[in-house]
Amino acid sequence: MSKRDETIPAGSRSREDWEARTLGPTVDRTPERPVGFTTVSDLPIARLYSREDRGPGWSEGTKLGYPGEFPFTRGIHPTMYRGRLWTMRQFAGFGSAEDTNARFLYLLEHGQTGLSTAFDLPTLMGRDSDDALARGEVGKEGVAVDSLADMEILFRNIPLDRVSTSMTINAPAAVIFCMYLAVAEKQGVPIASLQGTLQNDILKEYIAQKEWIYPPRPSMRIITDLMAFCSREVPKWNTISISGYHIREAGSTAVQELAFTLADGMAYVQAGIDAGLAVDDFAPRLSFFFNSHNDLFEEVAKLRAARRIWAHAMRDRFGAKNPRSWMLRFHTQTAGCSLTAQQPLNNVARVTIQALAAVLGGTQSLHTDSFDEALALPTENAVTVALRTQQILAEESGVANTIDPLGGSYFVEALTDRVERDALAYIERIDALGGMIAAIERGFPQKEIADASYHYQRQVDRGEKTIVGVNRHALQREPKTEILKIGEDVERAQLRRLEKVKTERDASRLAAGRAALRRAAESGENLIPPMLECVRAYGTVQEISETLIPVFGTYREVSVL
Amino acid sequence: MSQAAGPAGPGGERRLRLLVGKVGLDGHDRGAKIIARAFRDAGFEVVYTGLHQTPEQVVSTAIQEDVDAVSLSILSGAHNYLFPRVIELLRERGAADIAVFGGGIVPDEDIAGLKRSGVLEIFTPGTNTEQVIEWVKRNVRPRSLEPGR
Numbered sequence: 001m002s003k004r005d006e007t008i009p010a011g012s013r014s015r016e017d018w019e020a021r022t023l024g025p026t027v028d029r030t031p032e033r034p035v036g037f038t039t040v041s042d043l044p045i046a047r048l049y050s051r052e053d054r055g056p057g058w059s060e061g062t063k064l065g066y067p068g069e070f071p072f073t074r075g076i077h078p079t080m081y082r083g084r085l086w087t088m089r090q091f092a093g094f095g096s097a098e099d100t101n102a103r104f105l106y107l108l109e110h111g112q113t114g115l116s117t118a119f120d121l122p123t124l125m126g127r128d129s130d131d132a133l134a135r136g137e138v139g140k141e142g143v144a145v146d147s148l149a150d151m152e153i154l155f156r157n158i159p160l161d162r163v164s165t166s167m168t169i170n171a172p173a174a175v176i177f178c179m180y181l182a183v184a185e186k187q188g189v190p191i192a193s194l195q196g197t198l199q200n201d202i203l204k205e206y207i208a209q210k211e212w213i214y215p216p217r218p219s220m221r222i223i224t225d226l227m228a229f230c231s232r233e234v235p236k237w238n239t240i241s242i243s244g245y246h247i248r249e250a251g252s253t254a255v256q257e258l259a260f261t262l263a264d265g266m267a268y269v270q271a272g273i274d275a276g277l278a279v280d281d282f283a284p285r286l287s288f289f290f291n292s293h294n295d296l297f298e299e300v301a302k303l304r305a306a307r308r309i310w311a312h313a314m315r316d317r318f319g320a321k322n323p324r325s326w327m328l329r330f331h332t333q334t335a336g337c338s339l340t341a342q343q344p345l346n347n348v349a350r351v352t353i354q355a356l357a358a359v360l361g362g363t364q365s366l367h368t369d370s371f372d373e374a375l376a377l378p379t380e381n382a383v384t385v386a387l388r389t390q391q392i393l394a395e396e397s398g399v400a401n402t403i404d405p406l407g408g409s410y411f412v413e414a415l416t417d418r419v420e421r422d423a424l425a426y427i428e429r430i431d432a433l434g435g436m437i438a439a440i441e442r443g444f445p446q447k448e449i450a451d452a453s454y455h456y457q458r459q460v461d462r463g464e465k466t467i468v469g470v471n472r473h474a475l476q477r478e479p480k481t482e483i484l485k486i487g488e489d490v491e492r493a494q495l496r497r498l499e500k501v502k503t504e505r506d507a508s509r510l511a512a513g514r515a516a517l518r519r520a521a522e523s524g525e526n527l528i529p530p531m532l533e534c535v536r537a538y539g540t541v542q543e544i545s546e547t548l549i550p551v552f553g554t555y556r557e558v559s560v561l
Numbered sequence: 562m563s564q565a566a567g568p569a570g571p572g573g574e575r576r577l578r579l580l581v582g583k584v585g586l587d588g589h590d591r592g593a594k595i596i597a598r599a600f601r602d603a604g605f606e607v608v609y610t611g612l613h614q615t616p617e618q619v620v621s622t623a624i625q626e627d628v629d630a631v632s633l634s635i636l637s638g639a640h641n642y643l644f645p646r647v648i649e650l651l652r653e654r655g656a657a658d659i660a661v662f663g664g665g666i667v668p669d670e671d672i673a674g675l676k677r678s679g680v681l682e683i684f685t686p687g688t689n690t691e692q693v694i695e696w697v698k699r700n701v702r703p704r705s706l707e708p709g710r
Contacts, residue, residue, distance in 0.1 A: 121585070121586040121587060121637055122586060124586070125586045125613075127586070132615065133585065133586055133613070133615060134586070135585075135639075135642060136585065136639035136641070136642030136643060137585055137586055137587075137637055137638070137639045140637055140638035140639055141637055141638060205588075209588050210588030210589075210590060210612050210613075211586075211588050249589075249591070250590075250591050251591045251595075337591075340686065340687055341666075341685055341686045341687060342687050374666065374686050375666070375668060376638070376666070376668055377638075450594050450598075453591055453594065453595060454594070454595055454598050454599075457595045457599075457690060458690075460689075461689045461690050461691055467687070470687040471687075471689070483668055485668075486638065557611055557612060559609060559611040559612075561594055561597055561598055561601075561607075561609055
């Protein structure tokens with residue numbers, strides 16, 4: 001047996017030791033690059049993470065647990081993607097109901113497993129296509145839906161008991177949901193079998209996306225009515241998708257996205273409890289929706305921290321007993337705001353990194369943005385590349401082979417802890433303001449986001465943050481990209497259909513329905529049954545929404561610059 | 562050293578007043594807020610309309626507030642309707658000398674048409690805010706100083 005060779009130096013015993021012995025001389029000779037080592041959200045990143053970064057209280061048992069077990073840091077399922085891959089759910093909607101129906105059928109044919117509906121701006125604001133403010137916007141950013149007649153076309157030849165449908169709609173969410181129920185009734189599908197998700201997250205509208213009708217408090221009532229209705233009648237439906245996506249798109253940091261989204265979630269849970277619902281009756285149907293931006297590890301940390309914070313809040317703060325109430329399930333979409341109009345094919349690379357972050361973060365479903373989305377609505381070719389990106393991740397890259405592949409990484413665990421700590425500090429500030437609704441009324445999250453967004457823009461303007469193809473590696477001449485154009489004929493055709501619906505429907509049935517809806521709003525009984533009756537009578541989104549305005553009022557924004 | 566001709570000349574001309582507006586139902590106000598703040602930090606006076614304004618409301622505000630230019634941020638795809646409509650209303654109300662420019666998601670092939678309709682400039686995604694400020698300093702003049710425009 002030979003003795004250890006004394007001429008080979010032993011490894012460093014600690015980080016300090018390594019810094020003194022090995023790192024120091026190197027840095028003296030060749031200094032590090034003179035850039036700020038920070039995340040895209042400006043969190044400082046250290047040179048190296050090691051065992052020393054785990055604080056004295058850090059233990060795998062409390063911080064990580066095992067997959068499918070509290071606090072779900074490593075994932076909500078015991079098998080994760082070995083059991084079932086994430087749902088590939090591309091958001092689609094443009095032009096007329098016929099156009100979007102054709103895109104849905106195309107996506108289903110190409111292996112997509114769930115539908116996701118984008119509505120146009122007038123619909124999102126609860127306005128009909130013939131409203132003055134809708135001029136020029138009908139069918140532009142999504143599909144125009146005025147009445148059940150449009151919804152029937154949108155889901156034509158799509159059996160609603162065999163797909164899961166996500167609908168991105170908020171202020172008039174209950175009306176659109178009733179239209180979906182009415183289509184199911186017409187198809188002969190029992191509503192109890194319907195599966196899908198309604199975004200229905202009004203709080204983030206006041207914070208970020210700005211599509212509202214009523215003030216926050218009556219809006220919360222509509223949501224709790226819907227939660228109560230669904231827990232009885234449509235038990236497999238996800239009643240709210242509590243969304244950080246738009247908060248991030250509005251310019252927040254990753255920590256703000258996480259904190260404000262979870263604080264919104266806590267406000268919905270509190271509202272449900274205050275409305276007399278048992279937490280375990282509705283909490284398992286809450287789901288979340290996060291953004292995935294360019295900073296791979298920051299995003300993974302955010303998603304892992306989200307699960308841990310939510311599990312603790314549901315168990316310890318709200319007293320939920322059902323483990324399903326503790327699990328934060330979420331959809332992810334890649335960051336539209338990170339895409340560039342310059343050299344648009346570069347966006348394929350960005351989307352790949354962002355999608356990878358979502359998968360490493362344990363997402364349940366994923367939308368990958370199309371590379372041309374900074375220019376216009378995506379073309380079919382660009383949508384296909386985006387879907388193929390997910391399929392390559394799922395079926396070629398190997399990342400779905402094992403659960404939480406980054407778990408235990410010194411860096412990822414340290415960043416997860418940091419993001420969790422910073423988010424909890426925000427949640428405490430919001431609690432101190434009296435909860436999220438009070439915070440919104442005071443413009444708190446709005447101001448924090450505006451500050452972060454301005455800060456980031458200044459960093460980009462000064463070249464402190466790089467956007468490839470924009471402030472570095474730019475081209476003098478941009479290649480031409482084919483884009484999708486929505487013609488004005490969509491608006492004209494939609495106006496004709498709306499007029500036809502209005503003349504052909506049973507006006508007295510609708511009038512009775514609207515009167516019943518108004519009475520329910522005043523008396524406090526559940527709004528959903530009379531709303532469904534209005535929809536069956538071909539009431540329009542705007543007519544039904546406006547029925548509630550005399551009781552609920554309208555919202556005026558406190559504008560924060 | 563060359564210097565861009567600024568609005569606040571040695572004679573103590575008044576500072577430029579700019580309206581930053583969001584027209585239509587489009588709620589994407591990230592860009593509008595950033596540019597409003599950048600304009601303010603650059604020393605301009607800024608009137609921000611808030612969201613969901615009709616073209617009529619924007620034009621009324623522009624006239625009441627006596628602004629030198631109207632800048633609109635449009636990310637909804639409705640630019641081909643909203644920009645020309647604002648310009649038409651400004652003309653109708655005898656305020657055609659208020660400059661109109663803007664930004665947002667506007668395809669290249671639409672920009673020429675918008676300029677023909679009277680939009681002075683369209684800034685597309687990725688534009689540095691300092692470029693916009695420089696452009697304003699070169700192209701927007703206080704209204705009262707140029708009655709003939």
